[in-house]
Amino acid sequence: MSSFVRKRAFASLISLLLLLVAVFFLSRLTGDPAALYLPVEASEEMRQQFREVHGLNDPILVQFGNYIWDLLHLDMGESIRKARPALDVVVEAFAWTLQLALITMALVTGAAIVIGSLAAFRAGGFFDRVSSLVSLIGASAPDFWVAIVGIVVFSVGLGWLPTSGTGTVWHWVLPVAILFIRPFGLIVQVVRGSMITALSSAYVKTARAKGVKSRPIIFVHALRNAMLPVITVIGDQAAALLNGAVIIETIFGFPGVGKLMIDSILQRDFNVVLAAILVTALAIFLMNLLIDLAYALLDPRIRY
Amino acid sequence: MSAHLLEVRNLSVEFHTATGTVKAVKNVSYHLDRGETLAILGESGSGKSVSASAIMNLIDMPPGKITSGEILFDGKDLLTMDPAARRDVNGRRIAMIFQDPLSHLNPVYTVGWQIEEALTAHGATRAAARSEALRLVARVGIPAPEASLKKYPHEFSGGQRQRLMIAMALALKPDLLIADEPTTALDVTVQAEVLALLEELQHETGMGVLIITHDLGVVAEIADRVVVMNAGEVVETGETGEVYRNPAHPYTKKLIGAAPGKGAMHAPLARAEPVLSVRGARKVYGEFTAVHEVSFDLMAGETLAIVGESGSGKSTVAKMLLRLEEPSGGQAFWKGRDLFAMAPAELYALRRDLQMVFQDPTQSLNPRMTVWQLITEAWVIHPGILPRDKWKARVAELLGQVGLKPEMAGRYPHQFSGGQRQRIAIARALALEPQLIICDEAVSALDVSVQAQVIELLDGLRKRLGIAFVFIAHDLPVVRDFADHVMVMQKGRVVELGTVREVFETPREPYTQALLAAGLDPDPEVQAARRKARLALAEG
Structure with missing residues (x-):
C-alpha cells in the first residue's frame, strides 16, 4: 500500500x-x-x-x-493585485471552494445512490422512467442558463434568496442547488446501470434464496458491488468542482478558487495563478488517492 | 391434502423474449418426499432448472410468467402464498445451492457474514448466528473454521466454496434442499466428496434433496428416483436403476446411449517416428512452478490425452506448445525442429501445422464475424495457401467435414447452438490443414449427446486426415473413448503415462487409481460397486 x-x-x-x-x-x-x-x-x-x-x-x-x-522554500511569491503572499490568497479562496464542493458532492452522492438504486430495482417501472427523464435533463442542462433562470425566479421574482455573496446560509442555496444538477444527473445514470447489473447477479439470487428482504438485497448485497464504477464518476465530478466551478462562482460572486483563477489570469497576477494550480492539483491528487483507498475498502479482491 | 413434501402439478412457465414467447416448461409434474433424493435430468435448454426456480420464487416476472399449475409444499401452494410468508419459506424451509459457487457468493462480504445472514434473515441474533456459523463451517469440513469465517469467497478453492454454500443452505435445517448442478464445475475427486457430504447431511437431517443435473453419473451416484426432461416436458419418471436398465422413452435411450466411456478402447500401433517430441518442458511463474519437466512423444494420426484436475498444469503444457505461454525450459521437437527455440517469424509460418480448439466456442469465436469470415481469416493471414477463387468450395467442404451445411457460412456464431459453434471452431482449425490439433477441454462445455458427436467427428478426422491430437480433458470417460495414449498430471508433474488400456485397466499410481475411482459411471450398479471400491481405497 x-x-x-x-x-x-x-x-x-x-x-x-x-x-x-x-x-x-x-x-x-x-x-x-x-x-x-x-x-x-x-x-x-x-x-x-x-x-x-x-x-x-x-x-x-x-x-x-x-x-x-x-x-x-515553500514561498510562492506575492500577489501583485492584493500585495499579499499568493499562497494566502489562494488558500483563503480554496477554503470556500472546498466547502462548496464537499456540501454539493455529499448531497449529490446521497441522492443519486438512493434514487439510482430504487430506479434499478424496478427497471422499466414508473419511478425508473421519471428518474431517468429527470436525470437526463439534469445531465444535459447548461448550468450558466439554469443559474440565470434561478436568479430570475428565486431572487428577483420571488425574492426568497439573495442574488450573490456569501453572508448567510441562504446565500449557499442557489449555488449548491445549481452545482448539484449536472453531477446528480450523471451519477444517477451510472448508479442505475451498475445496480441493474448487480441486481441480476448470481449472488443476489443466492440472497433471495436465503429469504433476505428486498431492502438489504438492494442496499447491502448489490450496492457495495455496484459502487466501484460509481466512485470513479464521483471522483471525476468532485475533481471538476475542486478546480473551481468557474461559471457558477462568477455568476454568484462566490469568492472561490475558480473565480480567483479567472481574475488572476485576466489581471496577469502570475504568482496567484501558479499557486492556485499547485493547491488544486494537490487537492485532486489527494482525492484520487482517497478514491483508490475506497476501492480497496469496498472490494476485498483489490490490493495495491 | 398432499402427503408429499413437495408436489409440482402441471407447472407451465413462459418467457417473453424479443424473438417471441418461449414455453420453458410445459405441464411438468413431479413429487418428492422427506429423506428422498430426486434428480431432474436434462440437457441444456430442457427446462430442468426452471421448475426449481419457480419453487424458489427466483423467476423474474416479467419476462417470465407462470401460466398454469401449482407447487404444493407441505400441502400449501407456494404460488398463491402472500409475499412475506413466501419469503419466509426460502432459507428456512427450502434452501438452494448452485452450479458456480464463486459467482453465487457475494464477493465483497466475508463468508462468515454471509452464513450468519442466512440465520439473521429469519430472526436469529448476531451472536447466536455467529456460533452456529462456526459449527456449520466446521461440519462441512473447512479447515481452520474460526479463521475461515473472516475470509472472502475468492480465498477458497472451488470445492471449499461449494461446501460453504452447503453450510449456508443448511443453516436453518431446511426440509428441502434444491441443488442445481452442484458439482458440474468441480474436479472429479472433489465432486465425489461434495456428493458424499450432501448424502451424509441428508441422513442427519432427513431432508428431501432435489438435484438438477445433466450428468447420468451424478444421477447414478445419488438419486433414488429420476425425472428426465427434454424440451420443457417430462419424458420419463422412475426409480433410477429401473430407468437406466429399461428406458421407455426414445430420448432417454438416446441420452443413455450417448454417455461416453463404453466403446472399445483404441489400441495404438507400435511406435514409429514421433511428429512431436517434448523433452523436459518447464513453466515457472515467479516462485511457483506450474509445470515440472514434462516429456512425451506423439505420432501422426494419434491422440495423446492429458488428464488432470484444476491446477495440474495440463493447459499450461498446451499453451507452451503453441508458445501462447513462453516455456521456462525444455524442448519440443516438431519434425526435428525445436518449437521452444524458434524465432517469432519461423513460429508464425509453423502456425499452419499446429492449431488449437478452445473450451468455450462462444468466447473463442468473434461474435461480429460470420462463419465465412472466421474460416477464411486464416487464408487472409497466410496468403498463398489457397487462391481466392477456391475459397468458396473449400469453405463448403470444411463445413461438410464438420457436419454443417455450406449455406450456413453467412451466419454469425450466436445463430448456432453450442455444439454447432464448436464445430465451427474445428472447421476454422482445419482450414490451415494442420497436422496437430490441440483441444483444450474442447468438449467439456457440450451436452453429452453433442459431445459424442464431436468426439466422433474428431476421431474421423484423425483417421482420414492423419491429424495428431493433444486432447486436454478432465472427463475420463471421454478420454477413454478417444485417446490412444494417456498422460496423467498432478500439480505440474506427470504421474503416469501409458496406452489408454494400461491407464484405465491397470493404473499403477495411487493418484490415477483415485481419479478413476472418483469418476461417476452412468450405470447405477457399476456406480454402487465403484463407491464401495472408493470407500475401501479411502480406508485402506
Whole structure:
C-alpha cells in the first residue's frame, strides 16, 4: 500500500512539474503586468521600477529559476493585485471552494445512490422512467442558463434568496442547488446501470434464496458491488468542482478558487495563478488517492 | 391434502423474449418426499432448472410468467402464498445451492457474514448466528473454521466454496434442499466428496434433496428416483436403476446411449517416428512452478490425452506448445525442429501445422464475424495457401467435414447452438490443414449427446486426415473413448503415462487409481460397486 502511494506521488509530482513549466512560460506570453497595473500616463521609469520590484526584468529563465528556488522554500511569491503572499490568497479562496464542493458532492452522492438504486430495482417501472427523464435533463442542462433562470425566479421574482455573496446560509442555496444538477444527473445514470447489473447477479439470487428482504438485497448485497464504477464518476465530478466551478462562482460572486483563477489570469497576477494550480492539483491528487483507498475498502479482491 | 413434501402439478412457465414467447416448461409434474433424493435430468435448454426456480420464487416476472399449475409444499401452494410468508419459506424451509459457487457468493462480504445472514434473515441474533456459523463451517469440513469465517469467497478453492454454500443452505435445517448442478464445475475427486457430504447431511437431517443435473453419473451416484426432461416436458419418471436398465422413452435411450466411456478402447500401433517430441518442458511463474519437466512423444494420426484436475498444469503444457505461454525450459521437437527455440517469424509460418480448439466456442469465436469470415481469416493471414477463387468450395467442404451445411457460412456464431459453434471452431482449425490439433477441454462445455458427436467427428478426422491430437480433458470417460495414449498430471508433474488400456485397466499410481475411482459411471450398479471400491481405497 505505502509503495503504491509513493509511486503515485512520484508520478503526480512529474506531471505537476510539467504543468508548472507550461503555465509559467505561457502566462508570461499574455503580456506585461505593468501595462495593466500602472496608469496609462505612467512614465517609463515608473514602469521599470514596477518590473524591478516584481522581478519581471530578469531574463525569463532566471525568473523561472528564482521561482523554483522560492517554491522549494515553500514561498510562492506575492500577489501583485492584493500585495499579499499568493499562497494566502489562494488558500483563503480554496477554503470556500472546498466547502462548496464537499456540501454539493455529499448531497449529490446521497441522492443519486438512493434514487439510482430504487430506479434499478424496478427497471422499466414508473419511478425508473421519471428518474431517468429527470436525470437526463439534469445531465444535459447548461448550468450558466439554469443559474440565470434561478436568479430570475428565486431572487428577483420571488425574492426568497439573495442574488450573490456569501453572508448567510441562504446565500449557499442557489449555488449548491445549481452545482448539484449536472453531477446528480450523471451519477444517477451510472448508479442505475451498475445496480441493474448487480441486481441480476448470481449472488443476489443466492440472497433471495436465503429469504433476505428486498431492502438489504438492494442496499447491502448489490450496492457495495455496484459502487466501484460509481466512485470513479464521483471522483471525476468532485475533481471538476475542486478546480473551481468557474461559471457558477462568477455568476454568484462566490469568492472561490475558480473565480480567483479567472481574475488572476485576466489581471496577469502570475504568482496567484501558479499557486492556485499547485493547491488544486494537490487537492485532486489527494482525492484520487482517497478514491483508490475506497476501492480497496469496498472490494476485498483489490490490493495495491 | 398432499402427503408429499413437495408436489409440482402441471407447472407451465413462459418467457417473453424479443424473438417471441418461449414455453420453458410445459405441464411438468413431479413429487418428492422427506429423506428422498430426486434428480431432474436434462440437457441444456430442457427446462430442468426452471421448475426449481419457480419453487424458489427466483423467476423474474416479467419476462417470465407462470401460466398454469401449482407447487404444493407441505400441502400449501407456494404460488398463491402472500409475499412475506413466501419469503419466509426460502432459507428456512427450502434452501438452494448452485452450479458456480464463486459467482453465487457475494464477493465483497466475508463468508462468515454471509452464513450468519442466512440465520439473521429469519430472526436469529448476531451472536447466536455467529456460533452456529462456526459449527456449520466446521461440519462441512473447512479447515481452520474460526479463521475461515473472516475470509472472502475468492480465498477458497472451488470445492471449499461449494461446501460453504452447503453450510449456508443448511443453516436453518431446511426440509428441502434444491441443488442445481452442484458439482458440474468441480474436479472429479472433489465432486465425489461434495456428493458424499450432501448424502451424509441428508441422513442427519432427513431432508428431501432435489438435484438438477445433466450428468447420468451424478444421477447414478445419488438419486433414488429420476425425472428426465427434454424440451420443457417430462419424458420419463422412475426409480433410477429401473430407468437406466429399461428406458421407455426414445430420448432417454438416446441420452443413455450417448454417455461416453463404453466403446472399445483404441489400441495404438507400435511406435514409429514421433511428429512431436517434448523433452523436459518447464513453466515457472515467479516462485511457483506450474509445470515440472514434462516429456512425451506423439505420432501422426494419434491422440495423446492429458488428464488432470484444476491446477495440474495440463493447459499450461498446451499453451507452451503453441508458445501462447513462453516455456521456462525444455524442448519440443516438431519434425526435428525445436518449437521452444524458434524465432517469432519461423513460429508464425509453423502456425499452419499446429492449431488449437478452445473450451468455450462462444468466447473463442468473434461474435461480429460470420462463419465465412472466421474460416477464411486464416487464408487472409497466410496468403498463398489457397487462391481466392477456391475459397468458396473449400469453405463448403470444411463445413461438410464438420457436419454443417455450406449455406450456413453467412451466419454469425450466436445463430448456432453450442455444439454447432464448436464445430465451427474445428472447421476454422482445419482450414490451415494442420497436422496437430490441440483441444483444450474442447468438449467439456457440450451436452453429452453433442459431445459424442464431436468426439466422433474428431476421431474421423484423425483417421482420414492423419491429424495428431493433444486432447486436454478432465472427463475420463471421454478420454477413454478417444485417446490412444494417456498422460496423467498432478500439480505440474506427470504421474503416469501409458496406452489408454494400461491407464484405465491397470493404473499403477495411487493418484490415477483415485481419479478413476472418483469418476461417476452412468450405470447405477457399476456406480454402487465403484463407491464401495472408493470407500475401501479411502480406508485402506
